[in-house]
Amino acid sequence: MEQVDCVVIGAGVVGMACARALALSGREVIVIEKESMPGSEISARNSGVIHAGIYYPQNSLKAELCVKGKELLYSYCHDHAVPHKNCGKLIVATTPAEENTLEDIRKRAIKNGVDDLYYLSESEIKAREPELHATKALYSPSTGILDVHNLILAFQGDLENYGGMIAFNTPVTGGEVSDQGIILHTGGESPMTLRAKTVVNAGGLYAPILAGKLINFPKNCVPDLFYAKGNYFSLSGKAPFSNLIYPVPEAAGLGVHVTLDMEGQIRFGPDVEWVETLDYEVSPDRSTPFYEAIRRYWPALKDGTLTPDYSGIRPKLQAPGKPAVDFVIQDQNNHGVPGLVNLFGIESPGLTASMAIAEKVLLSIQR
Numbered sequence: 001m002e003q004v005d006c007v008v009i010g011a012g013v014v015g016m017a018c019a020r021a022l023a024l025s026g027r028e029v030i031v032i033e034k035e036s037m038p039g040s041e042i043s044a045r046n047s048g049v050i051h052a053g054i055y056y057p058q059n060s061l062k063a064e065l066c067v068k069g070k071e072l073l074y075s076y077c078h079d080h081a082v083p084h085k086n087c088g089k090l091i092v093a094t095t096p097a098e099e100n101t102l103e104d105i106r107k108r109a110i111k112n113g114v115d116d117l118y119y120l121s122e123s124e125i126k127a128r129e130p131e132l133h134a135t136k137a138l139y140s141p142s143t144g145i146l147d148v149h150n151l152i153l154a155f156q157g158d159l160e161n162y163g164g165m166i167a168f169n170t171p172v173t174g175g176e177v178s179d180q181g182i183i184l185h186t187g188g189e190s191p192m193t194l195r196a197k198t199v200v201n202a203g204g205l206y207a208p209i210l211a212g213k214l215i216n217f218p219k220n221c222v223p224d225l226f227y228a229k230g231n232y233f234s235l236s237g238k239a240p241f242s243n244l245i246y247p248v249p250e251a252a253g254l255g256v257h258v259t260l261d262m263e264g265q266i267r268f269g270p271d272v273e274w275v276e277t278l279d280y281e282v283s284p285d286r287s288t289p290f291y292e293a294i295r296r297y298w299p300a301l302k303d304g305t306l307t308p309d310y311s312g313i314r315p316k317l318q319a320p321g322k323p324a325v326d327f328v329i330q331d332q333n334n335h336g337v338p339g340l341v342n343l344f345g346i347e348s349p350g351l352t353a354s355m356a357i358a359e360k361v362l363l364s365i366q367r
Contacts, residue, residue, distance in 0.1 A: 004030055006198040007184060009210060011038035011166055013148060014346050014354045015202030016155035021358035022365075023162035027198070031164065032186060034171035039152040042204045043351070045280070045312030047232075047259040047267070050074065050084070050144040051349040054091075055249055058111040061327040061360075066349040067113050069356035070142060076355060077146055080154045083262050089143035089244040090120065092134035094296050099136045101248045106138055116141055131240040133299050143244060147262050148351065167192075172203075176215040177337050198339040198365055204346065205278065205315050211342050221335040223328065223344050226316040230270025231282045232259075233290055234309040239266035240298065247297060256293040267309055268294055274320045275313070282308035317345035329357070331364040341365060 008019040011033035023029045035041070053067035077084040093099040102119075109117050120128065120137040156166065170192070175184040181195045203210045205227070212222045245258035259267050268290055287306045294301050317325035328344035335342070341361050350357070 001183070001193045001195050003181075004028065004194050004196045006030070006200070007032060007182075007194060007196040008200045008202055009172055009184075010202035010204055010207075011035075011152075011156075011168075012041065012043040012202065012204050013039055013152055013155070013351055014043075014204075014343060014357055015200070016152050016159065017354040017358040018200050018202055018343075018361050019164055019166075020155045020158045020162075021355075021362045022198075022200075023159050023164040025362060025366075029159065029164035030194075031159070031166040032170045032172065032184075033166060033168050034188075036168050038156060038166065039149065042312060042315070042347075043148055043152060045310060046148065046348070046351060047269070048145050048148050048261065048351070049089075049244065049259065050086075050146055051352040052089070052109070052116075052140045052142045053112050053114050053349070053352075054105060054109040054117070054140060056108075056112060056349075057326070058108065061329065062349060062353070063112040065327065065353035065356040065360065068359075069349070069353035072355040072359075073146070073151075073352060074144070076154070077151065082146060082150045082154050084144060084146035085262065086142070086144040087243060087260065089140040089246060090125070090129065090132070090134070091138040091140065091246045091248065092125070092132065092297050093136045093248060094134055096135075098248045102136060102138050105248070114140075114142070129241055129243060129245070131298060131300060132245060133297055145244070145260060145262065172210055172213065174213045174215075177217050177340070182214070182337070182340055196339070199341070200361055200365075201340070201342045202346070203343075205313060207315070207342060207344050207346075211344075217337060217340075218335055221330065221342075223317050224319070225345075226319055227275045227278065228314040228316045228347075229273040229275045229279075229311055230314060231273060231286050231311045232267045232269030232309045233282070233287055233306040235266045235268065236305050236307060239264060240300075241266065245297060247293070256290055268306065269309075270312065278313055280311045280313070282311050284308050314347040315345055316347065327353075327357070329360055329364065339365070
C-alpha cells in the first residue's frame with residue numbers, strides 16, 4: 001500500500017481544476033482517471049458555453065459558482081491563451097407568454113448578481129440577427145464560448161508544473177474509509193492500493209457509484225443519480241447566426257438552442273432524453289422535434305439540413321419530472337469522513353463554475 005497526500009478521482013474539467021488548485025496550494029496531487037486521456041466524457045460532450053449565471057435559483061451553489069467561475073474562467077483563458085470568445089447570447093421570446101418569462105429571467109439574473117442583461121426590441125433583433133424570428137429578446141453580453149480541450153490541457157500543464165501527476169487507464173475498483181486515511185483500490189494495467197489523506201471524488205457520471213464502493217462510508221450520503229442525455233444536431237450549410245440563441249428554458253434543460261464553436265460551426269441542442277445506460281449514439285429520428293423547436297425562432301430552417309452530431313449525458317440528482325437539484329459539494333461536515341470531498345450532480349454550469357468549485361473544495365479541505 002502506497003501512502004499519498006491528495007488523490008483526485010476524475011480528469012474532467014472539474015477534477016482537473018480541483019487538482020490544479022490543490023497543487024498550487026502546495027499539496028502533492030495524483031489524479032486517477034479510468035480513460036486514456038483527460039476530459040473524455042462529460043467535458044468532451046458539452047457545448048463549451050461560458051454561462052453568465054442567469055437561470056439558477058438565488059443563493060444556490062449553481063448561481064454563486066457560475067457567476068464567480070465565469071470571471072475566473074475569462075481571466076484564466078486570457079492569461080493562458082486558451083481560445084475563447086465573448087460572443088454574447090440572446091434569450092428569445094416568440095409569444096406574449098414567453099415575453100413575461102423573459103422578465104422573470106431578468107429579475108432572477110439580477111438576484112444572482114448578473115445585472116448586465118438588457119432587452120432588444122423586434123427591430124433590434126432583426127438588425128443583429130436578420131434570420132431570427134422573435135418578438136423580444138434578452139441580451140447577455142457576458143456569455144461566451146471556449147475550447148474545452150485546450151482549457152483542460154492548460155489545467156494539466158499547471159498541475160504538472162507544480163509536481164502533480166495523472167495516472168490514466170486507472171479505474172477505481174473499491175476502497176475503504178479508515179482511521180488511517182482513505183484507501184483506494186485501482187485496476188487497469190498497473191493496479192494499486194493507495195492510502196490518501198485527502199480524496200476529491202470528481203467522478204462525474206460515476207461519482208455516487210464511487211462513493212458507494214467505499215466500505216464504512218455512510219450509504220445515506222450516497223444520492224440517487226439519473227442520466228439525462230442531450231442530443232445535438234449540426235446544420236449543413238452556412239451558419240445563419242453570429243450569437244448564441246436560446247429559447248426560454250424548459251423542464252430539465254435550457255431548450256434546443258443555437259451553439260457555436262470556435263470555428264464558427266453551428267449546432268442545435270441539447271434536448272432532454274432520460275436514459276438508463278451511457279449510450280452516446282444520436283438517433284436521426286430525434287430530428288423531428290428539433291425541426292419543430294428550432295422553427296419557432298428560425299422559420300426558414302429547411303427540411304433535411306439537420307444531421308446527427310454528438311450527445312452528452314448530464315448527471316442529474318432529480319428524477320424525471322421532479323424539481324431541479326443544486327450541485328452537492330459534500331465534505332466532512334456532511335458525511336463525517338475527514339479529508340473526503342464528494343462532488344455530486346455537477347452538470348451545467350459545471351464547466352463555467354469549474355475554477356470556483358475548485359476554490360470551494362480547497363477551502364473545504366483546509367477547514
